[in-house]
Amino acid sequence: MSRPRSQAEYLARLVPPSVAGLRRRSLLAGAAGSGALLGTGLLAGCGGDDSGGSGSKTVSLGSNQSDPKPKEVIAKVVDGFQTSSGLQVSVNTVDHNTYQENINNYLQGKPDDVFMWFAGYRMRFFAGRGLAGDLSDVWGKLSGMSDAFKKASTGDDGKQYLVPSSYYPWALFYRKSVWQQNGYQVPKTLDELTALSAEMKKDGLVPIAFADKDGWPAMGTFDILNLRINGYQFHVDLMAGKEAWTSDKVKKVFDTWRGLLPLHQPDSLGRTWQEAAQSLQQKKSGMYLLGLFVAQQFNNDEQDDLDFFTFPEIDPSIGAKALDAPIDGYMMARRPKEEANAKKLLEYVGSKAAADITVKNDPSTLVANGEADTSGYTALQKKAAELVGSATEIAQFLDRDTRPDFASTVMIPALQQFIKDPTDIDGLTNSIENQKKSIFTD
């Protein structure tokens, strides 16, 4: 051999060993691998809590608050509970998205005694399927919770299944400095919003920042237009599959949105909400419809410059009092190991004491307990609390108010399709309605 032998051997070793068997076995495995995704317990981090069943001094808590800041807040609330009750809490924190994606397996396996979740259809769904514990007696001991929160925590059978802890409203956010400089006024009607947007365009701003790469932010736009045009009850019925997507009411929502699309930031399907929020932060956009968490994209010294207003009125007979304000809270597993301790923990997280700890430590959320000491709120938080307090109805957001399979596999592609091509509303609503009928079968 003229070629250096070592080189050939070196390369021979680089051939992945799997290649030898790649011919048919891997081809099959690749195809069937998608099948193997089924039923596998993906939730490695979620299930097993072996803190000993007999010791009555413990309780476990499944948390989806995986970001450093909220995680720290939860730790402080848990500390407060441990000090006041003398019980030990083992917190099992799982990445937020992973938690959400694996919730079905998690709840059917060995869930923690208490787990975090949110209000809305999905809470009622788990309650209806018997995967969550009845908390009516805990609610009997809670004080400071408004009726709106109680309603949002109630399942289809009239019992409570959730203890709300925090919430945040969706609104149109803007920078005060930009608006003062240009002399903009908060619009009260859709016409005023359109006129304001035209002015902003003249001033070289993108009127409404917009991003929908991840699929869910556009749901906020659909929700608020639907709430303003058709009202809260229609929103609830539409989300529950009781109203037809092909109705004129839904078409009017899309039609109005089509009129507003030119005022939105173009090419939104490739942009993340963080990038859109930064365009607001960098004073390139005039306003942005998003949840209170938009403040995360602003520096500390810019927080006071951030303000918001609720989406203006479209139909005077409907008004502008309803809004999306998703509620986060705690639920109990169907068969908790330590039921008494779990209920004590749930009582505590709904109490004024826990709310006070949260207020002191987390400026990006609002606490559910009305008795909490909110003097620690920032100006933005105070205004947000007032806005939600004055709301006549509170919706939970499209993907929390409807079936998750419908929201993720039908609505996300449909709304993206609409943003891509807003002309064919009839075709779009037909397609949604057909898919809805095949999903909402029971």
Added chain:
Amino acid sequence: MSDLPLVQADRAVPPPVATTTTGGRGRRLRLLSRTDRVVIALMVLVPLLLVVALVWLPALATVALSATDWDGIGPVSEIEFVGGRNYSDVVNIYPPFVPAVQNNLLWLAALFVVATPFGMFLAVLLDKELRGTRFYQTALYLPVVLSLALIGFVWQLIYSRDQGLLNGVFGSDVDWYGDPDVNIWAVLVAAGWRHVGYIMLLYLAGLKGVDPSLREAAAVDGASETSTFFRVVFPVMRPINIIVLVVTVIESLRAFDLVWVINKGRNGLELISALVTANVVGEASRIGFGSALATIMLVVSLVFITVYLATVMREDRR
């Protein structure tokens, strides 16, 4: 004779006869001691059980579940049978399905027509023993080694509309990931980037195994570089060529990771594998519907498997 077991470059030398349990009847089996037979039985049984349990059963379960509307909650006894409804829904009322099939085919075509030949071309160049050949090999193979999350991040930095490298350098404002007419090509570039390195390495290993005397003979006969490659080297490399072909088909059928990292396979980046995942895994839990999609994918794969097996078996018989 080559020291690469994969490359039987010299077909004149018969490949070593595989020793199988069924190959030698009667007399030969008795030559094996009891221990040997136990060991052989175990070596066959254990992989067989693994394959059945981890590949065949899930695959069959998928096919069975595709005729139900199970949502992943509740006991198996409560599963409701819906016949072929999931399939008719997939074809008739599920808008992402048709783009997904088109994109899978486009993926196959792009890898087959551009990325694979380019990888082979690079392998031929590197086989010329250039200076720094190991550096080039490493550089080209690197994308295959990088973790998926890192690749997604690298390309996000390049393609981001407002903050990305491409638009920054050229001053354009193309929405690389968001525009459904553009993003599939942007992703194909990223996918090709990985695929080229993989094919390059496979092919290079094959080229190193080609008997140099064949080239010398061709050179003595006065053949040019090009005709030496196409008339001598390429035909001799048949086994490697088949592997490269199969790898290309597999890669395009199971293409998934990049689009999932970018936008979960939506808005112009639909792929069947991504649709399966979007429906089955996660909160949606449309297990019946997702299984129908997975079964369709299985059937498509079976077509390729059948073609491949038929070719290989015809080859063996000759």
